[in-house]
Amino acid sequence: MTTENRAIHRPAPSPEPGLSFPREHARTQRFTLGAPRAFTVAPDGSRVVFLRSSSGTDPSHGLWVLDLADGMAERLAADPGVLLGGAAERLSPVERARRERSREGGAGIVEYATDAAVELAAFALSGRLFTAELRAGTTRQLVARGPVIDPRPSPDGRHVAYVCGGALRVTGADGEGDRALAEPESGHESTVTYGLAEHVAAESMARYRGFWWSPESDRLLVARVDDAPVGRWWIADPAHPDREPAQIAYPAAGTANADVRLFVLGLDGSRTEVVWDRVRFPYLARVHWSSDGAPLLLVQARDQQSQLYLAVRPENGSTRMVHAEEDADWLELFAGVPCWSPSGKLVRIVDEGGARVLAWGERPLTGAQLHVRAVLDVTEQDILVSASAGEAAADPGIGEVHVYRVNELGVERLSREPGVHSAVRAGGVTVLVSATLDRPGARVRVLRDGKQVATVASHARRPGLTPRVTLTEGGTRRVPCAVLLPTDYQAADGPLPVLLDPYGGPHGQRVQRAQNVFLTSQWFADQGFAVIVADGRGMRGRSPAWEKSIKNDLTLTLDDQVHALHALAASGAYPLDLDRVAIRGWSYGGYLAAMAVLRRPDVFHAAVAGAPVTDLRLYDTHYEERYLGDPTRTPQTYRHNSLVWDDGLVDAAEPHRPMLVVHGLADDNVVVAHSLRLSSALLAAGRPHEVLPLSGVTHMTPQEQVAENLLLVQADFLKRSLHLA
Known part of the structure; x- marks a missing residue:
């Protein structure tokens, strides 16, 4: 199941003659198909793993490996067409909902997870569980309950955890010993899930996961979501009146949210609830668990004007406050934080002195020159971030996002050309993804110690027009x-x-x-x-x-x-x-x-x-209440901002348009x-x-x-x- 492709510099295909831009735009999913994405770098810097479909019109993504130690060769590690035997892909309602929340329009292998060494990858296809041995290039299907949702290997690669039927299950990487660590309690099968993100977490907090392995691979943090308090809405299909409407739990502004708890589940069957003030801080916004410190939670108040960073003691579920934040308007959530540095200091992004800065412990490492957007990687030597120009920057850099190395000695910009850049880094290897105005798509370069050693090919089609x-x-x-x-x-x-x-x-x-x-x-x-x-x-x-x-x-x-x-x-x-x-x-x-x-x-x-x-x-609650508060307390604010209200249009002026x-x-x-x-x-x-x-x-x-x-x-x-x- 391995396919070599050394032609990694081939140009992107041109548009198909005779097709209009709307047709090309649609069939290429906005010219994203065929472009590599979802990069993971092995901690020893030996390989880069990513997803890519075979062409600019193929929606089915395969799992690829770029071997940096073997002539910079690309290998197809998992081909969904082969694994499914040519059968059409089938998605469960839960998987469709997860993809809708993450705006995932692709097919095949749309996400994967690896062990700590990036030796083993796990993914789901048509609700079935697969693993790929990334070094050996072999793929196998594991016997598991289906439909499988969000499989993730343990850091040591010996187990795979996944969600099925609302239960958090674990099986051996050899396909043996499948069992449930937690499943919906009797009488709550229709409202309780273990290991999945609730609606507002996925839609408005950008938290798409519901479970996290310990670095020792002996236990997991698992979210228990009970959406019984959430109001029920019905999504009908008027074009098919013979079909029963779909029921969804939708937490509309001012109404009840799902009840979210967190448990430490041991592979030995132990179960310990993590305790914090869930009445004052009901939103579980972020979870981080690494070998650099205790499990770390970020929990928010419902009005999002206060939040706590909590360290968890897995043995008894107790928590201690590491840091607290307040804001008169709201507190933003960011990718990659909070986390620990290898030295055990809290890394976060915070609004301070009118700027959005990177904080290391209690010390800000950046100032008003940068507007920090996300943390990409943290080592003892530096922190990799993405950032825009801050208000104090001499050049506003309209529309630019760059990658920077930050430490106590200062800030260094890694991306050079004007554009939008992002990066993934490990083992001295950085994958730099760069989009600019003067070329279509994005260029993917692989850097070792700052020097380019390879590129990753894109098979995305070239648009038939160039923006003026x-x-x-x-x-x-x-x-x-x-x-x-x-x-x-x-x-x-x-x-x-x-x-x-x-x-x-x-x-x-x-x-x-x-x-x-x-x-x-x-x-x-x-x-x-x-x-x-x-x-x-x-x-x-x-x-x-x-x-x-x-x-x-x-x-x-x-x-x-x-x-x-x-x-x-x-x-x-x-x-x-x-x-x-x-x-x-x-x-x-x-x-x-x-x-x-x-x-x-x-x-x-x-x-x-x-x-x-x-x-x-x-x-939904988390999005709308962030900006407008609780509609049961501030109905006039909602009326002013809405287009329609109970009595019709709000503030419609003449003439008609x-x-x-x-x-x-x-x-x-x-x-x-x-x-x-x-x-x-x-x-x-x-x-x-x-x-x-x-x-x-x-x-x-x-x-x-x-x-x-x-x-x-x-x-x-x-x-x-x-x-x-």
């Missing part, structure tokens, strides 16, 4: 912006109708110095628009104050879209026709688009609102009730509009034909609404 993009800042607020013009635009062509193309809300940064980010925007530009992408207040990557200025007032994100638009037009640098302005967006961007034509029809003349959040009480509302009927994140309530309120107010229901489509719209035609339908609507020839 200018990165700039708009207005006195210095709103980061990207402006795109039609490929063949000439100054003599005169002013163009304008299309704003934002996400516009927290965490969804769109203005990035990376080419693929703007492919769809460029396609819309080539339909005859000047396209503007703006990241206003609330967006991460600039400063804590910039992010938190939207507390209790999300409408400021619309103000910044208007501010940027008018500032760019006033500059005279861009051919913008302010008498023809449209806006499109999805999710938060859909909310923003609908709000734009309802509250600022003096500026916006048409909108495409995709999967918009319209009644903010219908979104055309709106296309698009929503997937199978969406279990932003449920279709948002769009149905908006449509009902619009009709009651006598406002004509169009609604496009997408049968069987979730929040991701992964279906190829749907994704292709959705672009075409939007372009047609915008041209009609703005009276373009």
Whole structure:
């Protein structure tokens, strides 16, 4: 089952002749298929493990190994097509939900986990358990209860833990001794799970796991989730009235969350509950367990204005406070932290002195020059982080994210070219992933001691267009912006109708110095628009104050879209026709688009609102309460920020503007009730509009034909609404 591929420098395939951009964009899943991802570096620096599909149109990912000690050769360690014998992949409802939360649209091996030595990998295919011996190149299926969810080898490689039927199970790496360490108690089979993340953890905290091995491989920390207190919603399929609706536990803002507890489960059958003040700090936001210190928890209060870092004593489940934090607005969560350094100091990211800094123990290692975004690796010599330019930086580096080495002696930038960079590091080897504006996709370089020793090939297709993009800042607020013009635009062509193309809300940064980010925007530009992408207040990557200025007032994100638009037009640098302005967006961007034509029809003349959040009480607790508080205590705040309320539209101004509302009927994140309530309120107010229901489509719209035609339908609507020839 090993396939050699030494042609690791081959160019990416060009677009297939005769295919339109919407079709290519859809069938390549936004030109992501065929690109390597999910890198793991062996601690001895001998190999790099990653996922990649065979081509730019193949959604099925295989598990690959790059042997750095063997001529820099790539090997296919696990081929899902071979392992399944050509059979179609089947996913359980639990696995589908996990992929929806993580926005995973691929197939085959979409995630894997390894032992500490990166010798053994475990993964699930069609609910079956497989392991791959990464050095030997052999793969085997283990006998296990199914469907298998999230298998993870123990650090010593002797066991594999996984979730099945709500139970946390363990089997030997040899396939022997499968048993349940914890399973739902009698009478709670339908509400209790062990080893899985609850909805808000996966959707809004970016915690997708529910169990963690001890470094000694003798026990695990396991989350027990009971969603009995959570309200039940029903997701129906109106296109198939013969099918029973799916029941989901959805913790809407102001309602009860799942009850989350944590247990230490020993392979010897022992069971100890971890104790902390779960009444004051109900959110289990992060868990870290390494050989550098005791198990480490980050727990948050429900209002997210206070949190504790707790060290766990596994023997009796007691906890001691390592550090406490408070913030008048909210406390952000970050990737890679908290964790221990090898010397036993707490590593965290904290807002201090108006900047987002890296803290080592009680000492900040960075200042206002950097805006730290994530911790990538921690050694005794240094800490590897990703960061943007801070408010005090001389160069704002619009849309740039770089990789830095940080220690007590200072800060060193490892990524050089302007772009968006990330990294994985171990054993003196760094995998540096770099996207820039001047080339499609991302380049993956393997560095040893700072010098390039290999690259990892990408089989992603090249788009059939190149974004004509200018990165700039708009207005006195210095709103980061990207402006795109039609490929063949000439100054003599005169002013163009304008299309704003934002996400516009927290965490969804769109203005990035990376080419693929703007492919769809460029396609819309080539339909005859000047396209503007703006990241206003609330967006991460600039400063804590910039992010938190939207507390209790999300409408400021619309103000910044208007501010940027008018500032760019006033500059005279861009051919913008302010008498023809449209806006499109999805999710938060859909909310923003609908709000734009309802509250600022003096500026916006048409909108495409995709999967918009319209009644903010219908979104989840951890996300919505972070910004707006508890709706049972602050109903007026929710009313002000919502588009619809119990009595209809909220603050809709004249004149009426055309709106296309698009929503997937199978969406279990932003449920279709948002769009149905908006449509009902619009009709009651006598406002004509169009609604496009997408049968069987979730929040991701992964279906190829749907994704292709959705672009075409939007372009047609915008041209009609703005009276373009």
